[in-house]
Amino acid sequence: xxxxxxxxxxENVLRSELTGRIGCHAEGRTYVVPISYAYDxxxxxxxxxxxxxxxxxxxxxxxxxxxEQIDDLANWRTVLAWGRYEELSGAEEDRAMRxxxxxxxPYVTSETAEPSRGPRTADDAFDEESRRAIYYRIRxxxxxxxxxxx
Numbered sequence: 001x002x003x004x005x006x007x008x009x010x011e012n013v014l015r016s017e018l019t020g021r022i023g024c025h026a027e028g029r030t031y032v033v034p035i036s037y038a039y040d041x042x043x044x045x046x047x048x049x050x051x052x053x054x055x056x057x058x059x060x061x062x063x064x065x066x067x068e069q070i071d072d073l074a075n076w077r078t079v080l081a082w083g084r085y086e087e088l089s090g091a092e093e094d095r096a097m098r099x100x101x102x103x104x105x106p107y108v109t110s111e112t113a114e115p116s117r118g119p120r121t122a123d124d125a126f127d128e129e130s131r132r133a134i135y136y137r138i139r140x141x142x143x144x145x146x147x148x149x150x
Contacts, residue, residue: 005077005145013067013079013145014039018107022046022138023064024085026056038103043137044083045096054134057085065138074150083140096135 005013023032033053038045044065048054057063061084068078088096 001150002146002148005079005147007143009077009147010079010143010145011041013069013077014044014081014143015041017067017069018103020044020065020067022053022057023066024053024056024060025062026059029056031056036100036104038099040099043139044081045099045135045137047096047100047133047135049132050134054087054136057136058087061085063138065140074148077145077147079143079145081138081140081143083138083142086137086139088135088137092137093135096137100135 018036019034020037021032021034023030025031031052035046035048035053063083063085065081065083066078068076070076
C-alpha cells in the first residue's frame, strides 16, 4: 500500500534521521548532496566547509531537502521539504553548533563528523580560515511525505 504521510509522521521522520540530502540549483546546474543534520521543528541545521554546496546555496538560497527511512524495498517513508538557506553568525551560529553537537554526540565516530570551530592543534593553525565550519540552517516552508507499507 502506498500513501501520504501525515504531518506528525513527517515530523517524526525529520526528527529521527541523521542524514538527508540537499538539492540546490545555480547557474544552470543542479547539485544534490548528502548532509548530516539536526531538525528543531522549523529548521534543518547543518555545517560545512566553504565549497560548491555553500556557494550554490549562497547564489540561490531556494533549496529542497529530502530524508528517507528504508526498512526494506516494500516498507519505506520519504519526506521532501522546500525552504531557504540561511548562513548563520554570532548567537545563531552558536545555537546551531549546540543543536548539532547535541544531536550528533551519541554517533560521533570520526573527527570530521563532529562540528568544529577551527583547528584542534597548533599545527592546524596555519589553515584555520579554510577549516572553519560554516553553520547554516534551512527554514522549511513546505513539507510533504510518502510511504509504502506491505
